[in-house]
Structure formats: structure tokens, C-alpha cells
Amino acid sequence: MRGQENLTTEDKKMLRSVFWRSWTMNASRTGATQYHAVGVIYTLLPVINRFYKTKEEQAEAIIRHTTWFNATMHINNFIMGLVASMEKRNSEDPTFDASSITAVKASLMGPISGIGDSFFWGILRVIAAGIGISIANTGSFLGAIVFLLLYNIPAFFIHYYALYSGYSVGANFIQRMYESGGMKILTKCSSMLGLMMMGSMTASNVKFKTILEVSVKGSDQVMKIQDYLNQLFIGIVPLTVTFLAFWMLKKKVNVNVVMLSIMVLGILLGLLGIC
Amino acid sequence: MVVYGLLAALAVFICFGGNYLTGQSMMERPLVVGLVTGILMGDMKTGILMGASLEAIFLGNVNIGGVIAAEPVTATTLATTFAIISNIEQKAALTLAVPIGMLAAFVVMFLKNVFMNIFAPILDKAAKENNQKTIVALHYGTWIIYYLIISSISFIGIVAGSGPVELFVENIPQNVMNGLSAAGGLLPAVGFAMLMKLLWDNKLAVFYLLGFVLTAYLQLPAVAVAVIGGVICIVSAQRDLEIKDLMTTRSTVANTNGLSTQEAEEEDFFA
Numbered sequence: 162m163r164g165q166e167n168l169t170t171e172d173k174k175m176l177r178s179v180f181w182r183s184w185t186m187n188a189s190r191t192g193a194t195q196y197h198a199v200g201v202i203y204t205l206l207p208v209i210n211r212f213y214k215t216k217e218e219q220a221e222a223i224i225r226h227t228t229w230f231n232a233t234m235h236i237n238n239f240i241m242g243l244v245a246s247m248e249k250r251n252s253e254d255p256t257f258d259a260s261s262i263t264a265v266k267a268s269l270m271g272p273i274s275g276i277g278d279s280f281f282w283g284i285l286r287v288i289a290a291g292i293g294i295s296i297a298n299t300g301s302f303l304g305a306i307v308f309l310l311l312y313n314i315p316a317f318f319i320h321y322y323a324l325y326s327g328y329s330v331g332a333n334f335i336q337r338m339y340e341s342g343g344m345k346i347l348t349k350c351s352s353m354l355g356l357m358m359m360g361s362m363t364a365s366n367v368k369f370k371t372i373l374e375v376s377v378k379g380s381d382q383v384m385k386i387q388d389y390l391n392q393l394f395i396g397i398v399p400l401t402v403t404f405l406a407f408w409m410l411k412k413k414v415n416v417n418v419v420m421l422s423i424m425v426l427g428i429l430l431g432l433l434g435i436c
Numbered sequence: 437m438v439v440y441g442l443l444a445a446l447a448v449f450i451c452f453g454g455n456y457l458t459g460q461s462m463m464e465r466p467l468v469v470g471l472v473t474g475i476l477m478g479d480m481k482t483g484i485l486m487g488a489s490l491e492a493i494f495l496g497n498v499n500i501g502g503v504i505a506a507e508p509v510t511a512t513t514l515a516t517t518f519a520i521i522s523n524i525e526q527k528a529a530l531t532l533a534v535p536i537g538m539l540a541a542f543v544v545m546f547l548k549n550v551f552m553n554i555f556a557p558i559l560d561k562a563a564k565e566n567n568q569k570t571i572v573a574l575h576y577g578t579w580i581i582y583y584l585i586i587s588s589i590s591f592i593g594i595v596a597g598s599g600p601v602e603l604f605v606e607n608i609p610q611n612v613m614n615g616l617s618a619a620g621g622l623l624p625a626v627g628f629a630m631l632m633k634l635l636w637d638n639k640l641a642v643f644y645l646l647g648f649v650l651t652a653y654l655q656l657p658a659v660a661v662a663v664i665g666g667v668i669c670i671v672s673a674q675r676d677l678e679i680k681d682l683m684t685t686r687s688t689v690a691n692t693n694g695l696s697t698q699e700a701e702e703e704d705f706f707a
Contacts, residue, residue: 188453191578286462357643362647367625
């Protein structure tokens with residue numbers, strides 16, 4: 162794959178090892194104060210062992226990475242690549258400030274996860290799940306398979322390029338993206354696409370149907386309330402409920418409370434004979 | 437029951453543990469968990485259908501910043517298992533998944549933020565001594581311990597819970613059942629609301645409505661909406677880039693004009 166043109170054989174060997182280890186980065190946990198620190202150290206061991214030769218230097222580097230770390234999978238590899246290049250400079254240049262490695266890691270976690278969460282969780286997964294659900298609803302096992310493939314193929318490439326670009330472009334990249342306004346356009350596009358998918362998924366997945374009927378005096382015909390609701394606006398009840406839930410969440414109502422109130426609402430509708 | 441309990445625990449371990457070993461490959465999502473549980477319990481079709489419905493309910497239940505409202509893996513496994521072994525109607529089993537998920541989320545939060553802290557000093561010690569073997573052991577060891585504990589919730593849930601659940605389902609009045617079904621239909625709204633909170637921007641809110649109408653009225657599937665969305669994104673990004681270029685050229689033009697007024701006047705004078 163591309164992205165390896167300017168690397169030495171040793172670089173390639175090290176990054177390949179980091180690449181495979183990084184898939185398990187979020188697997189281990191050592192509590193709230195370290196989070197995925199063990200995974201980070203495990204991922205970076207090839208880097209640490211290559212650039213630092215003495216036991217003391219290696220221990221120092223490992224201690225540096227015992228700090229709290231949590232960033233969106235795949236794109237967190239950009240930080241790993243960046244850290245690898247900084248560890249390299251730290252080992253070569255005695256004037257290099259090692260604390261800047263921790264600083265870069267800590268400051269990039271937020272923005273990287275911000276983009277990563279809305280892209281991976283808000284868009285890629287939603288599209289993959291939307292297609293997966295529609296296949297699985299027919300009872301076919303292909304739904305889950307298609308879902309996994311649609312999500313993981315793009316994720317694999319991003320996982321790969323994030324690591325190599327992080328190693329080669331260096332720390333100024335994100336800042337340049339922010340200053341040039343490119344980040345703003347990227348964020349806008351991902352929100353736009355994400356919201357459209359949300360709307361589509363709301364329409365196909367939030368379901369409501371009333372069995373309420375009104376009989377008219379002097380006529381055999383009954384008026385089905387659902388037909389009137391549909392004439393007004395198809396899916397008016399699901400849309401209203403979704404906005405209500407959204408409004409409650411925006412008012413900082415606990416999500417469990419929102420879920421429970423919808424369950425209570427459903428049971429009430431059933432008891433009153435509306436549904 | 438013990439066999440079913442073990443199978444349920446196995447399903448959780450495969451999906452939840454496997455997910456984190458493969459770079460959060462989404463094996464933990466109800467679509468996949470439903471399929472795996474269905475296969476293990478010997479009723480693949482119910483598993484798939486439960487997975488599809490639960491995926492919609494838990495779609496917005498995203499694991500962002502380590503805070504989760506419900507834990508979809510345990511919820512999906514238990515709801516699917518009950519649907520298969522206790523013959524509960526699928527829609528009622530769906531609503532069952534929600535409280536289970538909340539309870540499991542509570543256990544998970546406690547585990548990862550409180551219980552797993554006991555391993556922190558081991559890492560600190562290993563780091564000081566540059567004991568890399570211990571670090572690797574810790575990496576895979578905490579993985580096994582953490583997901584074994586989470587899997588055991590499902591084992592206990594099946595062994596202890598199937599009796600009361602069956603009793604409850606047998607004696608439930610019809611209109612309560614209808615209500616539970618209605619709640620199951622409306623619950624995905626919370627999921628979407630959570631994702632909307634993540635993506636919301638007042639200026640872009642109209643696109644939510646566009647997506648809704650495209651599917652509600654035109655019955656377009658998710659792929660078609662994604663493609664239309666992609667087209668709109670590209671068009672709008674191109675326009676934004678043009679505007680950005682225009683702004684930069686305008687400001688450079690303004691700057692050069694400011695510098696060259698004097699020269700221009702001189703040229704006028706000599707002309």
C-alpha cells in the first residue's frame with residue numbers, strides 16, 4: 162500500500178509491528194485513571210525498544226505512556242504514528258523536550274475523537290447498520306456480514322493510513338488543517354450526511370400505529386385515526402417522539418430517564434387502548 | 437438452563453471480547469450478537485430478526501467517551517435467548533432488553549472505572565522496572581478477566597431469570613402486551629436523538645427533515661439516501677472551497693492594492 166515511499170526498511174518493520182498491535186489497543190483496561198494506557202504501551206513497544214537502548218531509557222518511555230489515554234479507534238493510530246516520530250526525535254536530539262510527547266498526545270485526543278466519533282459512529286456505522294438491518298429484517302444472516310464488511314473495509318484503510326501519515330507528517334498537520342478552514346468543511350459535511358442518515362433511519366425504524374377508531378353516528382363506516390394521521394404527515398408521531406427525546410436530552414435529562422419515559426408512554430398507550 | 441446460560445455467556449464473550457481484540461470491529465453490535473446467539477441457541481432466524489430490531493433500538497447507544505446508557509451485548513444476548521427458549525413474542529422480548537441493558541451498563545461502568553483500578557499499580561510497577569513481559573501479560577490478562585466477568589452476567593441472568601420471565605409473560609394482560617409492543621416501536625427514537633445531539637447544527641437541521649421525507653414518503657432505502665447525501669456534500673464542499681479561495685484572493689488583492697496606490701499615482705503623473 163502507499164504511504165511508505167520515504168521510509169527505511171527498519172521504519173517499515175517497526176510500523177508494521179505497531180500496526181498489528183494497535184488493533185488490540187482498546188482491549189485491556191486498568192481502571193479509570195489509566196484507561197487504555199496498557200494498550201498504548203503494548204502498541205508502542207516496538208518503537209520504544211528500537212529507539213532506546215538502555216533499560217533506564219526504556220523504562221522512562223514506558224512510564225511516560227502510563228497516562229490516561231482514550232481516543233476513537235482507527236484514527237487514534239494517527240496519534241500513535243505521531244508519537245512514534247516524536248520518540249525517534251527524542252532519542253536522537255538531547256535538547257528535545259520529552260514532556261511535549263505527552264502534551265501532544267493529550268491535546269490531540271479530543272479533536273481526533275471529535276472527528277472520529279462523528280465519522281465512525283455517526284456516519285459509517287449508521288450507513289452500514291441501515292443496510293445491514295434492511296437485509297437482516299428478511300431473516301438472512303447476510304445482514305450481519307454485510308454490516309461488518311461495510312464498516313470494516315473503510316476502517317481498515319483509515320487505520321493503516323492514519324498510522325503512516327501520523328509518522329510522516331508530524332505534529333503541525335492538524336493545526337494547519339484547522340487554520341486553513343479545511344477542518345470546518347470536513348466537519349460540516351460529516352454533520353450534514355449524518356443528519357440526513359438520521360432522518361432516513363428515524364423514518365424506517367421508529368414505528369407507531371394506532372388502532373383507535375371513531376364510529377360516526379348514522380353511518381356504518383368507522384374512521385381510522387391512523388389514516389388521518391397519515392394524511393396529515395406520514396410518520397408524524399415517530400418524528401414528534403424523536404424530537405421530544407432530542408429536546409429532553411438537550412435539556413440534560415438523563416438518557417435512562419428518557420428511555421423509561423418512552424416505555425411508560427408506550428404502556429400507557431396500550432392500557433388506554435390507543436395502540 | 438445451565439447449558440443455555442453457558443451458551444449465552446459464550447456469545448457475549450465472543451462478540452464483546454472479540455470486538456475489542458479486532459479493533460472495535462462492531463462485533464459487539466446487536467446485528468452480529470443476535471446472529472451469534474441465534475446460531476448458538478439453534479434458532480438462527482429468531483436471532484437475526486431480534487438482532488435487526490435491537491440494532492435499531494441501540495443504534496444511538498454509542499460508546500463515546502466511555503459513557504454508555506445501556507450495554508447492548510448483554511441486552512441482545514439475553515433478550516434473544518429468552519425469545520428463543522421461553523417462546524416470548526419478539527416485540528415483548530425487545531422491551532425486555534432495555535432494562536437488562538441498563539442494568540448491565542451499570543455493572544460495566546463499575547467494572548471499568550472502579551474494579552479494574554486494582555490493576556493500575558501493577559502497570560506502574562512494571563513500567564518502573566521496564567518489565568515488558570508483565571505489560572504484555574497485563575494487556576491480554578485484563579482483557580480476559582474483564583470480559584469473563586461481563587459474560588458471567590448473562591450466565592446468571594439466564595439461570596436465575598428465565599423462571600420469573602416466563603411467569604411474567606404467561607400472566608401479562610393483552611393491553612399491557614400491546615403497550616410493550618408500542619414502546620418497542622418507539623424506543624429507537626432515543627437512539628436517534630442521542631446521535632442527533634452529536635451531529636446537530638441549527639443551520640444543517642433541514643437535512644434531517646430531507647432524510648426523513650425521502651424515506652417516509654419515497655420509501656428510499658438507506659443506500660439511496662446515503663448516495664444523495666454524498667452528492668449534496670460534495671457539491672456544498674466544492675462551493676465552500678470556492679468561497680474560501682475567493683476570500684483569500686480578495687484579501688490578497690486588497691493588500692496589493694493598498695501598497696500600489698502610490699505607484700499608480702506616479703504612473704498617472706508620468707503619463
